[in-house]
Amino acid sequence: MEDRGISQAVIRRLPRYYRYLGELLEGGVERISSNDLSKRMNVTASQIRQDLNNFGGFGQQGYGYNVKYLYTEIGKILGLEEDHNIIIIGAGNLGQALANYAAFEKRGFILKGIFDVNPRLAGVTIRGVPIRMMDELRSFVANNEVDIAALTIPKDKAEEVADMLVENGVRAIWNFAHIDLNLPDNVIVENVHLSESLMQLSYNISRYNEEHQK
Numbered sequence: 267m268e269d270r271g272i273s274q275a276v277i278r279r280l281p282r283y284y285r286y287l288g289e290l291l292e293g294g295v296e297r298i299s300s301n302d303l304s305k306r307m308n309v310t311a312s313q314i315r316q317d318l319n320n321f322g323g324f325g326q327q328g329y330g331y332n333v334k335y336l337y338t339e340i341g342k343i344l345g346l347e348e349d350h351n352i353i354i355i356g357a358g359n360l361g362q363a364l365a366n367y368a369a370f371e372k373r374g375f376i377l378k379g380i381f382d383v384n385p386r387l388a389g390v391t392i393r394g395v396p397i398r399m400m401d402e403l404r405s406f407v408a409n410n411e412v413d414i415a416a417l418t419i420p421k422d423k424a425e426e427v428a429d430m431l432v433e434n435g436v437r438a439i440w441n442f443a444h445i446d447l448n449l450p451d452n453v454i455v456e457n458v459h460l461s462e463s464l465m466q467l468s469y470n471i472s473r474y475n476e477e478h479q480k
């Protein structure tokens with residue numbers, strides 16, 4: 267998928283630019299050169315120029331980038347100018363950790379509901395949001411605008427719950443269950459697997475060790 271002709275590789279890097287530019291804005295910085303941004307972000311200045319050139323000619327020689335403008339433009343590309351309503355399915359360790367993480371709200375991801383099958387969790391609230399039982403899910407999705415469903419349930423339940431969500435109109439899944447979901451093309455899935463990130467770390471440790479033994 268391409269966005270305004272911008273490659274997925276660039277899109278993957280945008281959240282990091284967005285985070286740094288947000289910090290600069292909070293610190294009152296109005297403009298920054300690609301060299302300064304490069305030092306902060308530990309990315310080459312030429313990579314930054316290449317990436318940010320995708321958004322038009324607002325990096326000017328001798329002036330640098332207009333931080334507010336770039337932040338706003340990247341926010342638009344990432345679809346962050348509108349809020350997204352989220353529900354979490356599975357209120358175990360991970361689901362509760364996500365629900366407790368208030369900072370998502372600052373980015374416009376609003377927690378609307380939490381669901382589980384465990385009756386002992388019924389009515390427990392997390393940051394004011396009650397954990398509901400799964401038999402309420404259908405009517406909840408029908409009566410509330412739900413943009414994203416996070417799946418933090420066991421993997422053998424994930425496919426069936428994802429199907430049910432999709433049947434009821436949910437179009438984006440943030441999938442933490444260790445399974446590749448088989449869903450229609452019009453459903454957008456983002457898989458988050460911390461163990462894959464750990465394996466990447468492990469690979470980098472091995473590579474570092476090998477290189478430094480030579």
Ligand SMILES: NC(=O)c1ccc[n+]([C@@H]2O[C@H](COP(=O)([O-])OP(=O)(O)OC[C@H]3O[C@@H](n4cnc5c(N)ncnc54)[C@H](O)[C@@H]3O)[C@@H](O)[C@H]2O)c1
Pocket residue numbers: 355356357358359360361381382383384400417418419420421423427441442443444458459460461
């Ligand atoms: N992607 C990652 O990086 C990552 C990291 C940790 C865990 N996980 C995965 O996330 C899932 C949750 O992990 P956890 O440690 O929170 O487990 P957990 O056992 O603490 O929580 C799972 C919750 O799901 C509920 N549940 C079970 N079946 C359900 C269903 N059909 N509908 C709704 N809720 C249901 C359970 O009652 C429980 O509260 C697991 O699949 C785990 O493998 C993924």
